Amino acid sequence: MHISTKTEYAVRGLAELAMHDSKNPISIVEICAKQNLPQKYMEQLFRKLKKAGLIKSIHGAKGGYLMNQDLNTISLGDIMKAVDENLAQKYCEEDSPHREFCIGKPCGFHTLWNEIEEHLHEYFDSIKLDEILKKIIKKQYLEI
Amino acid sequence: MHISTKTEYAVRGLAELAMHDSKNPISIVEICAKQNLPQKYMEQLFRKLKKAGLIKSIHGAKGGYLMNQDLNTISLGDIMKAVDENLAQKYCEEDSPHREFCIGKPCGFHTLWNEIEEHLHEYFDSIKLDEILKKIIKKQYLEI
């Protein structure tokens, strides 16, 4: 039960992207240089973020990535869902080895795990990228 | 970001234990039979639960496990901490490869992840075993 590095890297990358001049694309190479992240890995993550509609890209030389949404419409949950595929878990499903040992139908454990997941999703969805940025930038100014 | 099977199994086992006659110990073998869980694996988990003080054991024939606390003092968080060791994560620590790329000191990301972890811990600590039991038993009665 922890934040995956995929999520951590994606947030770091998006933070750099968001702090960058919004008129000009920033390349993966530049983002990785600034945050010391593995380039090819980040390429994969950023393609997923694009697929999810959070960012957009410009091909070729002088290309790179740009934000595709307002920062206050992108949540940590969106980022996690985009990069960290098997986020949702199915409990007590047909193929579960404990299916026949479920207590009640729907199984009480099933219900419990689903309620927990729901809470977690709501929580992560409530944390928006603009708040994250504010937090980071504020820290930055306070210390420099 | 999901509930580990360790946690799931531990909760299932504890539920059986809690529903069992509190005067007589119940063995791992019996618990595993009721919930179709791997015995040796459960032994390990139950030893951890004992080490954490949630349950107690009686050696030898006719032995087994008993609860060691009131159900309303045991939280899902306690269970997770007991069985799922590396729950706590350290971000932006000395040995992190991104240490020098942290933004601000303390790093804004660091602060963010820690706040998130804190929220998660508070949440899991708020879910008590008695509530879990009530939920399961209620379901059971409704359906039988």
Added chain:
DNA sequence: GGGATAACATAGTAATTTAGTATGGATTGG
């Protein structure tokens, strides 16, 4: 006391996931 039962302890292994690398193709600016 001896055998059965059950907790205790640790080592080993198999499966899965995570994190990352490698290789190459497609697109664009200059």
Added chain:
DNA sequence: CCAATCCATACTAAATTACTATGTTATCCC
């Protein structure tokens, strides 16, 4: 055309997870 950059997929290495195996110690009951 060529360098920069995104796109796509396959592969691999490391770590974690989920077990299994083997044996020990403690207790009950005959």
